[in-house]
Amino acid sequence: EDKVVQSPLSLVVHEGDTVTLNCSYEVTNFRSLLWYKQEKKAPTFLFMLTSSGIEKKSGRLSSILDKKELFSILNITATQTGDSAVYLCAASNSGYALNFGKGTSLLVTP
């Protein structure tokens, strides 16, 4: 059975801290790993990773995939209160169904 596990499940940090969110996956015929940010309702797309070792960056956020060890990390530097959200990791095995983890709930305090 396909499985995506995120850790930690919740995290509280102070503004300015750097955080690392983890995602491990066991997915048959893996194609890609996606990260989303969910604040209230709609998950917002952050990154899609298909190749090992190539870091993707967007502002203070970055992510990398390790296809040998079957995991990905999402880094957020200089955190702000607006980064408070649930971060979802999803693995695709066929191009259509996304298998999501439970998410990491991040709270950034002022």
Added chain:
Amino acid sequence: DAGVTQSPTHLIKTRGQHVTLRCSPISGHKSVSWYQQVLGQGPQFIFQYYEKEERGRGNFPDRFSARQFPNYSSELNVNALLLGDSALYLCASSLGGTDTQYFGPGTRLTVL
């Protein structure tokens, strides 16, 4: 450009009733996927439609059905509602040939 839109925003039903949820994809996108998200969990895949054909189905009972129209909008139908069907129902659209799915704001369904 408009993103993915869903209607209604909220819905309250009683056990045994049926419900229809609607989704309009991003302009130019030909694929629509439906997910169910219960509190504290990640979204769970229900269906994907591409070019009006069902491409995939998750592990959901036959009470759940969907269809896609010629304009690529989609409906999700749930019959004989159970309390456990209470959840946020998310629609996502994609071009069809890529894995990047863009989500709508969801429909919050409460079954009493």
